[in-house]
Amino acid sequence: MSEEKIGFFERLKNGLTKTRNNIVNSIDSVFSGFKTIDDDFYEELEEILVMGDIGIKATDQIITELKKEVKQRHIKEPADCRSILINTIKEQMKVDQDAYAFENKTSVILIVGVNGVGKTTTIGKLASIYKAQGKKVLIAAADTFRAAASEQLEEWADRAGVDIITGKEGSDPASVIFDAVNAAKARKTDVLLCDTAGRLHNKKNLMEELKKIDRIIEREFPDAYKESLVVLDGATGQNALMQAREFKDATNITGIVLTKMDGTAKGGIAVAIQSELQVPVKYIGVGEKINDLQKFDPDDFVDALFDRSQEKE
Amino acid sequence: MAFESLTDKLQSVFKNLRSKGRLTEEDVKAALKEVKMALLEADVNFKVVKQFVKTVEERAIGQDVMNGLNPGQMVVKIVNEELTALMGSETTEIAFQPGKSITVIMMCGLQGAGKTTTTAKIAGKLKLKGKKSLLVACDVYRPAAIKQLQINGEKQDVEVFALPDSKEPVTIAKEAVAYAEKNGHNIVILDTAGRLHIDEDMMQELQNIKEHVTVHQTLLVVDAMTGQDAVNIAKEFNEKIGLDGVVLTKMDGDSRGGAALSVKAVTGKPIIYIGMGEKLSDLEQFYPDRMAGRILGMGDVLSLIEKVQADVDVDKEKQMAAKLKKGKFDFEDYLESMNQMKKMGGLASILGMMPGMGSKMGDIESMVDENQLKRMEAIVLSMTPAERQNPKLLNPGRKHRIAKGAGVDISVVNRFIKQFEQSQKMMKQLPGMMGGIGKKGRGGFPGRLNFPF
Incomplete structure (x- = not known):
């Protein structure tokens, strides 16, 4: 476990170097550039957080919180604001203790999200993580829309050494799920990972299709623990909130997978989502290799964003 | 909200x-x-x-x-x-090489931006302009990327070049250009792997391709939902690879494309196309002025008019206008207008361009159920030609037969016919208006929206 943690930290550190440099440098310049805590100071702080894709609403909440603290504790030094800010964000980012309960039960994990966020890759990574834990894994390739989606997932299943149920391109994804659920029951599978086609959250019919898939899982496999994860591209701006909201409506998502966090300069959207929807980020993708999917650690994440001692060079 | x-x-x-x-x-x-x-x-x-x-x-x-x-x-x-x-105040097109020379286009961008889909879409668009494209599968990393391009190429009826055994994008690109020369292609589109703008090795790969193959147009594919980072991505790609243009994808989502505003401002590179949907035909020219109008809620009326003019058969349109004028609109015309509508990308896509409607796409799609339209079409197709031309023939016996043929309940058929009759009556009251529009020669578009759906 500690090994995993170090690995995560290193990866995150490398992945987030750019983010950290941006945010930390600008925040540092704010903290040191201002002699007093005044409106200009808060305004600049607000700008920096907005630029980090944290979102206006979440930023406002954070600043309000910060102002309250500053007043209560009679803080005069801008530099002291720093640790308060970090703690405030950490507080917002907490993950419940039972967030990963599904890992130890017979479970169905439904993966949803818009196009191109990395759903299929995430499933490939999850499959090999659970396989390595000695679990019996089955994948349902219910993206029957995109050209060669099944082939892509078959390749991942092959790499992870797990079984996969596929359907023909253009066939009803719900029928693939139906078959997979029954196969999972018959084979006594521990984890059934369901891939779905990427869909924009504002396409009503496609969201209805998702609800149908969700209903089939509920109906056919009521004993299984159901986990519904929405995959969000870490580079996405405020639209990620809309996505999370709509997918929450459709499949009652229980967690978020934040992908491509190794390249983007913005990790802020995670804060915005947590603050607005109270849906925790559970996994974070920091690379293309099969091991580059890690459990989300809010403390590490926020520290990596703000802690200067982690800065290289 | x-x-x-x-x-x-x-x-x-x-x-x-x-x-x-x-x-x-x-x-x-x-x-x-x-x-x-x-x-x-x-x-x-x-x-x-x-x-x-x-x-x-x-x-x-x-x-x-x-x-x-x-x-x-x-x-x-x-x-x-x-x-x-x-x-940017002007619409930009891809700059082609003169005469029969080959234009090499390289697509690049982050993972999941939509490069492979866009590659096939562009080929389809250029095909309409009489170009013969060769799609080149240079993504040697992502599982099934080659297969995806091959399937899309097949759908567009455009040839795809791949070397499944090669892991060298430079080699693939070089051989593809040679192949294109031999086989009379005048466009070569290189579909490269998705990569992060800060991944030095992968960025070097693109530079290598450019060193060994003359690339005339380098297009960056950017997800319209990208946040503040869009600018960094475009800047890095521009500095390291050198860009000629940008394609914004997933514009059919509800992100209003802030990235579109930023990218041009920061890199100076024009946005050439926007991806508006998952179908391979859903790629549109980018019009900066119209886009500004759309963002400001003035509607994309210009795009709409152009779309109507390009897709609507003028002669049929005249016939239709004449019929409407006389209030003689039958089920044959209904089918015809449905087909015209489909050509324009469906009702939802048209309504989306109307002033003030752009942002309400979600509502529109729930309002206009495309499946329901299909059901209506099935009902009409289940009628005999005589019935279509003369709706008065429809007695209960015939209606039952139609319901069976269309696979719907009799009540659905009844409701549909009733609606149709009502709108027919409505149109009889409107001939003055229809005629006026016809005279202006605007393709009679506003009349379309009165059709019974």
Whole structure:
């Protein structure tokens, strides 16, 4: 476990170097550039957080919180604001203790999200993580829309050494799920990972299709623990909130997978989502290799964003 | 809703502005504060927003507005103009090599931006212009990427070049160009693997391709939902690889494309195409001025008119107008109008271009169930030609037969026929209006919306 943690930290550190440099440098310049805590100071702080894709609403909440603290504790030094800010964000980012309960039960994990966020890759990574834990894994390739989606997932299943149920391109994804659920029951599978086609959250019919898939899982496999994860591209701006909201409506998502966090300069959207929807980020993708999917650690994440001692060079 | 679309936001701001007879400096400032927040919520890059608001404020508080007869409209105009200027004021096309020379286009971008899909879409678009494209599978990393391109190429009826055994994008690109020369292709589109802009090795790979193959056009594919980072991505790709243009994808989502505003401003590179859907035909030319209009809630009326003109068969249109004028609109015409509609990308896509509708796409799609349209079509197709031309023939026996043929309940058939009769009556009352539009030669479009759906 500690090994995993170090690995995560290193990866995150490398992945987030750019983010950290941006945010930390600008925040540092704010903290040191201002002699007093005044409106200009808060305004600049607000700008920096907005630029980090944290979102206006979440930023406002954070600043309000910060102002309250500053007043209560009679803080005069801008530099002291720093640790308060970090703690405030950490507080917002907490993950419940039972967030990963599904890992130890017979479970169905439904993966949803818009196009191109990395759903299929995430499933490939999850499959090999659970396989390595000695679990019996089955994948349902219910993206029957995109050209060669099944082939892509078959390749991942092959790499992870797990079984996969596929359907023909253009066939009803719900029928693939139906078959997979029954196969999972018959084979006594521990984890059934369901891939779905990427869909924009504002396409009503496609969201209805998702609800149908969700209903089939509920109906056919009521004993299984159901986990519904929405995959969000870490580079996405405020639209990620809309996505999370709509997918929450459709499949009652229980967690978020934040992908491509190794390249983007913005990790802020995670804060915005947590603050607005109270849906925790559970996994974070920091690379293309099969091991580059890690459990989300809010403390590490926020520290990596703000802690200067982690800065290289 | 916490995050309304940019259009909605600006519309509500300007509604307040319009309601006042005269603008004070505070009014302008208050409005622009809203504009700023709206733009930020739309993910426009912060620095771009700051500059934008400053420019508008300088112009708006100046005498331009104070001397104007309608100050509110003046601000709208200035915002619109500045927005257009920001996005580039001209539509750009891909620059082709003269004569029969091959134009090599390289697609690049982050993972999941939509490069492979866009590659096939562009090939389809160029095919309409009489170009013979060769798609080249240079993504040697992602599982099944080659297969995806091959399937899409097949759908577009465009040849795909791949070397499944090679892991060398440079080799693949070189051989593809040689192959194109031999086989008479005049466009070569290189579909490269997705990569992060900070991944030095992968960026080097693109540079290598450019060193060994003459690439005439390098296009960056950017997801329209990208946040503040869009600018960094475009900047890095531009500096390291050298870009000629940008394709914005997933514009059919409800992100109002703040990235579109930023990318051009920061890199100076034009946006050439926008991806508007998952179908391979859903790639549109990017019109900066129209886009500005759409963002400001003025609707993309120009695009709409053009689409109608390009897709609607003029002769059939005249016949239809004549029939409408006489109030003789039968089920054959209904089918015909449905087909025209499909050609234009479906009702939802058309409504989306109407003023003030752009942001409500979700609502529209729930309103217009395409499946229901299909059901209606099935009902009409289950009628005999005589029945189609003369709806009065439809007695209960015939209706039952039609219901069976269409696989729907008899009540659905009844309701549909009733609706049809009602709209037929309505149209009889409208011949004056229809005729007027016909004379103006605008393709009679507004009449379309009165058709029974």
